[in-house]
Amino acid sequence: MASDIHSVLVVTKDIKTSTLISAMLVPPMFDVILAEDFNEARRLCTERVFNIVIVDFADGEGTDFAVDISSCTSTILLLAPTQFFDQLSYRVEPYGILTITSPFDQFYFYNMIKIAIAVQYKVQVLSSQTIKLKEKMEEIRIVNRAKMLLMQNKEMSEQEAHRFLEKQAMDRSMKRIAVADEIIKTYS
Structure with a gap:
């Protein structure tokens, strides 16, 4: 994973x-x-998925934008003026948005980017697990429907x-869900 290219959207x-x-976040990484x-x-957010989105406060407009896109899988960093940092942090933390004071020092910014990358890896793993669970739940729903139709x-x-x-799937070398789909088509 260390050789991955991280897509970053900077809104400022x-x-x-x-x-x-741009000088700190250089290709190829x-x-x-x-x-x-x-x-x-x-x-841009509707056309492409970004690993990290860095948003400038911009008189509050940036905060609204960050909250609006917070449901996406991107890790969002909000650049907050020092005088509003605590207030903004409390407002955006429930949305999973990280805040950075602006102006920022380069070492601090670099560390926040490393945190954002780590968070992004965790989000990808959890998203993958969620997709697998949804697929499994859908399979169970279809198989249960097929069983109900057989019972009726x-x-x-x-x-x-x-x-x-189970026997049909084994005898025909098919997945259980494929057999269930056939049964549903036959009796529906």
């Missing part, structure tokens, strides 16, 4: 901030895209319907 109107971040306004950033139409018990599905 401040040239100094975007230049500094980082693929940095700059957006100067929030409408462009919203469009073939007057089988739940155990007999289960055994029938």
Whole structure:
């Protein structure tokens, strides 16, 4: 995973901030895209998944944008002015948004990027597990529906319907869900 390229969206109107971040997050480890306004950033977020999104406060507009996109799988870093740091941190933490004081020192920023990368790896693992669980739940739902149809139409018990599905899958070298789909099509 250490050789992965991390896609980063930086949303700021401040040239100094975007230049500094671009100078620190260099290829080949980082693929940095700059957006100067929030409408462009919203469009980019719908077109592509970013590992990390760095958002400038921008008189509060950045905070609203960060909260708006917080349901995506990106790790979001909000650059908060020092005087608003605590207030903004408390507001955005429930959305899983990390805050960094702005202006920031390079060592502090680098460490926050390392944290964001670690969080991103964890999010990817959890997302993968969630997808597998959803697929398994869908398979169970379909198999249960097929068993119900067998019980209604073939007057089988739940155990007999289960055994029938398992045996059909084994005898025909098919997955249980494929056999269940056939049964559903036959009796629906």
